[in-house]
Amino acid sequence: MLSIGEFSNICKVTAxxxxxxxxxxLILPNKINPENGYRYYSIDQLETMLFINRLKSYNFSLEEIKAILESKExxxxxxxxxxxxxxxxxEKQVQEYEKTLDQLNNDILNLKQGKSIMSYMDSIGVQLVEVPMMYLLFIRKMVHEFDxxxxxxxxxxxxxxxxxxxxLTMIAxxxxxxxSAEFTPLGLDTEFAIPVKEYVTGSRDFHPGLCLKTVLYGSYSNLSSVYAKQxxxxxxxxxESSNALYEVYVTDPSQVSKESELITEIYYPVKKKVSNNYTEK
Incomplete structure (x- = not known):
């Protein structure tokens, strides 16, 4: 038997x-002295404690570790x-850290060159384009961000x-x-759509008209910067806005091996603002 101090020292875990x-x-003492409350652990429990430590090093929560230890499977x-x-x-966290590190290096480089940390916004292009009417086969529903x-x-x-x-014939x-202008407790009013040649039940006509268009190469995390630039x-x-903002997924996110291969077109339908200037009489 090992005292709690000995067990603690061997496994590098505090008492x-x-x-x-x-x-x-999660792990109980093998024996507790009823007279003085001293706790003792068996030699066999060393391996259990080392197993717990190993899973913790992989970022398992204590609840996850306990579930594994108690599993009857x-x-x-x-x-x-x-x-x-x-x-x-x-692996996903590593990808996020690598992306953050690349962004950090770019910001450091810009600052060394005397540029603003926000100078990347200058590279976001905005075009004014006329988008023709199209038929959309669609599903519209309220969607929470995490869903x-x-x-x-x-x-x-x-x-x-x-x-x-x-x-049917897919044309885009x-x-x-x-x-939605903003998220609500019910989620965001979202329409998933595919442009088709035929007008059928479950489709509608869509008239984007005049739009601001930006092509984004890479991560969707940069969409906010595009929205701001537009x-x-x-x-x-x-x-000013004249219709729902929409994104066109030129590349299927499920078919690319890395985010840098993503291509997304962002369209912001607009119209000229009406002047509110009146001549006083």
Whole structure:
């Protein structure tokens, strides 16, 4: 048997942490002296504690670790599935850190060259274009921000099935129209749509007309910068919103290996502002 101090020293875990683990039922002392309350751990528990430490190093929460230890399934199978999922999470975090590091390096370089940290906004191009009327096969619904990726997959899968089943002709890439000015407790009023040649049940005509257009190469995280640039351009040139902002996904996000391969067109339908100047009599 090992005292709590010996057990703590071997596993590099404080006695305070071991007491907390006992409180939450993660790992209990093998024996507690009823006279003085001293806690003792068995030699066999060393491996359990090292296993806990290993999962913690992979960013498993204590709740996740406890669930694995208490699982009645084959522990090796349970651990394999849990590690596989955690690996995907860490890989995603690494990608995010790499992207942040690249952005950080670019900002440092700009500052060294005497440029503003926001000078990247200068590279965002805005065009004024006329977009012709089109027929949209669509699904419109309220979507919460955290559900968007799943709704994107589900809605477009349904739309593509409809196109295949009815032998419709797709004439442009998938697009999403945002009809809400802001998020509400019910989510964002979102329309998933595919332009088609035929006018059929479940489709509608859409007249974008005059639009500000920007082509974004790379991560969707840069969309906010595009939105801001388009609003700045519209304000400066005397335009205002006339219809729902929409994004056209030139490349399918599920078909690219890295974010840098993404191509997205952002359209902001606009009209000239009406002058409110009146001549006093």
């Amino acid at each position: 305070k942490t071991l007491r907390y683990y006992a409180e939450i039922g 084959s522990q090796d199978e349970k651990i394999y599935l849990a590690l596989t999922q955690k690996k995907k999470e860490i 968007f990726a799943e709704e994107y997959r589900n809605c477009f899968s349904a739309l593509f099935r409809r196109i295949a089943d009815d032998k 890439p998938p697009m999403v129209l945002f009809h 609003r700045e351009w519209a304000e400066k040139e005397g335009y």
